[in-house]
Amino acid sequence: MKHFQSETGEGEGEARLPWQDSVESVTQALAATAVARDQRGGTAKAERDAIRASGLLGLSVPTALGGLGASWQQTLEVVRGFARVDSALAHLFAFHHLLLATTQLFGRPAQWQPWIEQTLAQRWFWGNALNPLDKSTHALQQADGSYTFTGRKSFCSGASDSDMLLASALDVHGRLLISVVPTARAGIRVLNDWDNMGQRQTDSGSVIFDQVAVAADELLTDPGPLSTPYACLRPLLAQLILAHIYQGLGEGALAEARQFTLQQGRPWMASGAASAQQDPYILGHYGDFWLALEGSRLLLQNAAAAFDQAWASGTALTEVERGAVAIAVAAAKVATTRASLDVVHRMFEVTGARATTAALRLDRYWRNLRVHTLHDPVDYKLRELGDWALNETLPHPSFYS
Numbered sequence: 001m002k003h004f005q006s007e008t009g010e011g012e013g014e015a016r017l018p019w020q021d022s023v024e025s026v027t028q029a030l031a032a033t034a035v036a037r038d039q040r041g042g043t044a045k046a047e048r049d050a051i052r053a054s055g056l057l058g059l060s061v062p063t064a065l066g067g068l069g070a071s072w073q074q075t076l077e078v079v080r081g082f083a084r085v086d087s088a089l090a091h092l093f094a095f096h097h098l099l100l101a102t103t104q105l106f107g108r109p110a111q112w113q114p115w116i117e118q119t120l121a122q123r124w125f126w127g128n129a130l131n132p133l134d135k136s137t138h139a140l141q142q143a144d145g146s147y148t149f150t151g152r153k154s155f156c157s158g159a160s161d162s163d164m165l166l167a168s169a170l171d172v173h174g175r176l177l178i179s180v181v182p183t184a185r186a187g188i189r190v191l192n193d194w195d196n197m198g199q200r201q202t203d204s205g206s207v208i209f210d211q212v213a214v215a216a217d218e219l220l221t222d223p224g225p226l227s228t229p230y231a232c233l234r235p236l237l238a239q240l241i242l243a244h245i246y247q248g249l250g251e252g253a254l255a256e257a258r259q260f261t262l263q264q265g266r267p268w269m270a271s272g273a274a275s276a277q278q279d280p281y282i283l284g285h286y287g288d289f290w291l292a293l294e295g296s297r298l299l300l301q302n303a304a305a306a307f308d309q310a311w312a313s314g315t316a317l318t319e320v321e322r323g324a325v326a327i328a329v330a331a332a333k334v335a336t337t338r339a340s341l342d343v344v345h346r347m348f349e350v351t352g353a354r355a356t357t358a359a360l361r362l363d364r365y366w367r368n369l370r371v372h373t374l375h376d377p378v379d380y381k382l383r384e385l386g387d388w389a390l391n392e393t394l395p396h397p398s399f400y401s
Helices: 020-040 045-054 072-085 087-106 109-122 233-264 280-316 319-351 363-372 378-391
Strands: 126-129 137-141 147-153 164-170 176-182 188-190 207-214
Touching (some): 020 045, 020 072, 020 363, 045 087, 072 280, 087 109, 087 126, 087 164, 087 176, 087 233, 147 164, 176 207, 233 280, 233 319, 233 363, 280 319, 319 363, 319 378
Parallel strands (some): 126 164, 137 164
Antiparallel strands (some): 147 207, 164 176, 188 207
């Protein structure tokens, strides 16, 4: 379905980028098995390995470091495309790139450059054990300056089958420490306890840390978490990732609904229409869907472009410039949440009762989006936007804004 534009460089008259064939191949592979895997749940090992083999784990890495050199806008467009067919794998793919970015924003080049080089050479897939809201993991400093992490961390998306983990813990002073450690390190145990109604293959369960050794140079302390306007881009990238996944889910749901209506739809007997394609109420619903998603897409495009500009500014980025990006990202987050939730809920109004057969699993769009949009309350994004609109107050940086 070509109803929504793409910003990956494949527009009319634009040169095709060398990695686009890999994107299309992975997208087709994900689409072919998405329904069966949604029912099965668990770790999508074959699909994760296909992403490893594709080379796309280096998509956001600059060419100077051996990566594919995509902008963040291009990388996020790939995430959005994956989410149209499989939002769980889109989530894992996007978080991999978020975690690579986190090392660059919170750490020193001497730390993150070797990690990125090894990621490309070994095709490492990164997993998340950060979750700043979960304060049950603690860090104890040793005499040599190293630490041990002990506790249980929840919502660890992508930890299963990962090669590297970004993990956090609180020291005795309540300071948040973020480390980069191999998933296979002694004392780390990844639990297969994720069993939610949606995003069923994100493996967003728990990780146990039992006196896990963390070296001083594995800690991201210079400049450290949210320490500068540039470091504070990390939560904005996370929010932008979520918004692209939401947009992709809405567009994927609309594409499936459209196909069903065109192929199997029936007009209501009172409509007077010869086909579902001419039923006035069905047309009205599709008009609503397209309008909402087109509006959120444009806000999303604006936010991604603003983020790329801020990223390019590096450590020269100011608080005001960072705040302007935060407003753009918040607007996109609210708009994609609203538009896509409406589509995944109302798509059955245009497909009818036969579309609820379990074999189609069209409800997966609603389940995936509903689980994902509860990541953090959209009401607080609206409050930030209202504070800006009324008082010209920029959002205060946190791990969620």
